[in-house]
Structure formats: C-alpha cells, structure tokens
Amino acid sequence: MGWNSWNYFAGRVTDADVRAAADALVSTGMRDAGYVYVNIDDTWQGQRDRHGVLQPNSKFPDMKALADYVHSKGLKLGIYSSPGPQTCAHYAGSYRHEKKDAATYAKWGIDYLKYDMCSYGNMMDKKYGKPTAANAEQRLAADKAVYEKMHKALLATGRPIVFSMCQYGWDDVWKWGATVGGNSWRTTGDINDTYKRMAEIGFGQAGLAKYAGRDQSSGHWNDPDMLEIGNGGMTEDEYRTHMSLWALLAAPLLAGNDLSRMTPATLAMLTNKDVIAIDQDPLGRQGDRLSQEGMQEIWSRPLSRGAIAVGLFNRSQDPQPITLSLPAANMGPNAKLHDVWANQDVSATGGSYTTSVPGHGAVLLRISQ
Ligand code: GLA
Numbered sequence: 001m002g003w004n005s006w007n008y009f010a011g012r013v014t015d016a017d018v019r020a021a022a023d024a025l026v027s028t029g030m031r032d033a034g035y036v037y038v039n040i041d042d043t044w045q046g047q048r049d050r051h052g053v054l055q056p057n058s059k060f061p062d063m064k065a066l067a068d069y070v071h072s073k074g075l076k077l078g079i080y081s082s083p084g085p086q087t088c089a090h091y092a093g094s095y096r097h098e099k100k101d102a103a104t105y106a107k108w109g110i111d112y113l114k115y116d117m118c119s120y121g122n123m124m125d126k127k128y129g130k131p132t133a134a135n136a137e138q139r140l141a142a143d144k145a146v147y148e149k150m151h152k153a154l155l156a157t158g159r160p161i162v163f164s165m166c167q168y169g170w171d172d173v174w175k176w177g178a179t180v181g182g183n184s185w186r187t188t189g190d191i192n193d194t195y196k197r198m199a200e201i202g203f204g205q206a207g208l209a210k211y212a213g214r215d216q217s218s219g220h221w222n223d224p225d226m227l228e229i230g231n232g233g234m235t236e237d238e239y240r241t242h243m244s245l246w247a248l249l250a251a252p253l254l255a256g257n258d259l260s261r262m263t264p265a266t267l268a269m270l271t272n273k274d275v276i277a278i279d280q281d282p283l284g285r286q287g288d289r290l291s292q293e294g295m296q297e298i299w300s301r302p303l304s305r306g307a308i309a310v311g312l313f314n315r316s317q318d319p320q321p322i323t324l325s326l327p328a329a330n331m332g333p334n335a336k337l338h339d340v341w342a343n344q345d346v347s348a349t350g351g352s353y354t355t356s357v358p359g360h361g362a363v364l365l366r367i368s369q
Contacts, residue, residue, distance in 0.1 A: 001034040001252070001280070002076070005040055006256065007226050011089055013059070015060045019070075021259050022073050024259035028271075029267075030267070035270075038075050038077055039080070042091060044060045045092045052100050053100060076111035077108075078110065078114065079114070080115075080116065082116045082117065082119060082120060086118060086119040087116060087119070088118040102153035102161075103157055105159075106159040111160070116166040116167075117168065127142070154181075162184075165177055165180075168189045169185075169188050188201045192228070194234065198241070199315060202242065203289075205249050209285065210286075213286075221250060222249065223251060229243060229257060236265060237359065250284065250301070253276070278301065281309075283304040285301065285303075290328065296316075298313070298324060320356070323353070324348075326367075327351060335368065336367065
C-alpha cells in the first residue's frame with residue numbers, strides 16, 4: 001500500500017510534490033492506515049555521468065536527501081525504470097545498466113522499483129517480430145530474462161527492494177512473474193479515471209486468483225493498476241466499486257490522487273479500516289467472481305478465520321436489487337453479515353440477502369460463520 005505519482009501528476013511530478021505526498025500520508029492518517037510506499041513514477045531521470053551512473057533531472061535535485069526525508073516520516077520510497085533504453089515517457093531506462101542502476105537505487109535508499117517494459121517491447125518486436133504463435137516462445141524467454149536480470153541486480157545490492165513488474169499482462173505474466181522475482185505484476189494496460197476503463201480492468205480479473213499469494217518476502221500479487229479514487233472522473237459510487245473490487249482482488253492499493261488536496265469523502269474511502277482489512281487479509285488469498293447475471297456480478301474472497309468478503313456489483317446505470325444466496329457462497333444460514341461501507345450489521349432471511357445496489361455501485365459484505 002502506498003501512493004504513486006503517475007495518475008495525477010504524470011510528467012509534471014517534482015521533488016516538492018513527492019515531499020508533499022509524504023507529508024500528507026502522515027497528516028491525514030493514511031500512513032497509519034497502511035499506505036507506506038511513496039512511489040515516484042516516470043520522468044525523474046536525467047543523464048548518465050561518465051561512469052554510467054544515472055543522475056536525476058532538475059526536478060529531483062537530490063534523491064538521497066529525498067529518500068532520507070521520506071524515511072524520516074516512517075515511509076518508504078519507490079522509483080521507476082524500464083528494461084529498455086527508454087521509459088514510456090522517453091527518459092533513460094536501465095538497458096545495459098541494470099547492475100549500476102540497482103546499486104544507485106540502493107545507495108539512495110530506494111525500497112521499491114516499478115520496472116516498466118516500454119521500449120524493451122519495441123526491441124523485442126525488432127528482434128523477433130510482432131507477437132505471433134511462431135515467435136511466442138522466444139518473446140516469452142526474452143520477457144522473462146529482462147525481469148530476472150533486474151531482480152538479480154536488486155538482490156545483489158543486499159537491500160530489500162520490492163520488485164513491481166509492469167509489462168501489461170503480456171505472456172500471461174501471472175503464470176511466471178513470481179519465478180523471476182516479481183512481488184507484483186500488472187495484469188493489464190493502463191487504467192484511466194473513467195468507470196468504463198476501471199470496470200473493464202477490475203471485472204476482467206476473473207480467474208487470476210490462484211496466482212496471487214503470500215510468501216517469505218512481500219508476496220506475489222496480481223496488480224490491476226493504481227487507484228484513481230479522488231481524481232474526479234468517477235462518481236462516489238463508481239469509486240466505491242473501484243475500492244471494493246481492488247480489496248476483493250488482494251490488489252496493491254496505490255493511491256493515485258493529489259493527497260494534499262483531497263476531500264474528506266476521498267480520504268474516508270481510501271482509509272476505510274474494514275475495506276483495508278479485506279485487501280490486506282493475512283490469509284493472502286485473492287477473490288474471484290462467484291456469479292454473473294446480466295449487469296450484476298457477485299465476487300467473493302476467502303478471509304482468515306473462515307470468514308469471506310463478498311461484493312455485490314451493479315454494472316448498470318440504474319439501482320437494482322441484488323440477491324446473495326449464502327449456500328452459493330458456501331456459508332451457512334446463520335452466518336453473520338456486515339455491510340462494510342454502511343458500517344452496519346445486516347441480516348439474511350431464508351438463507352439469502354437482498355439489497356438495493358446503486359447504478360455503477362457496490363455493496364461490500366464481510367460474512368463470518
Ligand atoms: C506506462 C505504465 C504507467 C506509467 C507510464 C509512465 O504506461 O503502464 O503506469 O508508469 O508508463 O510513462
């Protein structure tokens with residue numbers, strides 16, 4: 001959990017914005033709710049010096065000082081690069097400088113690396129041709145190799161650095177991301193601040209649950225991309241769907257809004273304790289779709305101590321009643337239901353629970369035996 005600069009600041013992000021985000025994580029209580037990574041995305045990079053050591057550009061005058069500042073607040077600092085020669089925003093990538101860059105990050109005190117395919121995809125196109133059945137094996141091997149290379153370079157620094165893979169779900173990355181050292185991997189192309197795109201990504205995650213889980217390090221997680229909550233393009237009900245789905249998906253929760261200017265409603269949504277507890281549940285099992293009927297979807301996620309989380313989603317524009325059958329969710333007729341967003345207990349009758357769900361909205365339940 002943390003924050004990332006891209007969704008709101010994109011190429012404009014500066015040292016001051018990152019410090020302001022760190023300050024806000026502390027002053028708003030988000031850090032204490034679990035949001036500890038402060039992640040600088042693309043456009044921080046400058047030139048390499050004559051030893052090949054990458055320097056930040058003028059927007060980031062002193063990366064070590066920035067890391068010290070972020071650490072002094074009880075937070076961790078993340079950074080961004082690409083296995084290609086250029087990042088997606090055409091800044092310097094780590095191609096042929098993997099070891100040096102990893103060492104530089106460790107020296108600065110970096111705790112997290114998002115490693116974004118970008119121009120390495122073009123290199124694969126040139127070398128093997130655009131993806132076809134005939135070159136699939138070669139491309140997969142190259143895809144794995146570049147990620148493994150950076151994973152090893154990070155390991156060699158001796159500093160624990162979360163490795164966040166970003167290659168848009170190519171080559172069914174969920175099947176092998178963990179074997180090349182990924183702690184998370186993006187499962188799709190980029191999110192944007194619309195219900196259409198968020199829903200397309202979120203509801204498109206069915207079937208991926210078995211690839212996520214805890215391990216001795218930071219675990220290995222499917223990453224449906226960063227949050228758009230608070231950026232203004234969706235209604236409150238739509239953002240509630242976004243947050244509910246991501247929690248059911250055990251997804252990384254990386255806020256992507258301007259933390260120093262957020263509304264109380266945005267803050268409340270991002271810091272809802274019960275929702276965060278679902279996302280971060282110690283069992284570490286991702287949820288999946290339980291049923292789909294027209295524009296209604298029900299998703300469920302196993303939680304520790306035999307409990308489950310259930311999301312009732314209405315993808316239509318108008319309010320609709322949605323019915324959850326407890327046996328269908330493998331729960332007994334006497335199960336206890338808690339409506340998480342409404343923060344109230346509710347009760348099932350005759351083994352089922354029916355409630356009205358707003359258009360594009362969600363009801364999130366925590367159910368225990
Ligand atoms: C890609 C990634 C985004 C972001 C941009 C930055 O599009 O998927 O998340 O990092 O690059 O250029």
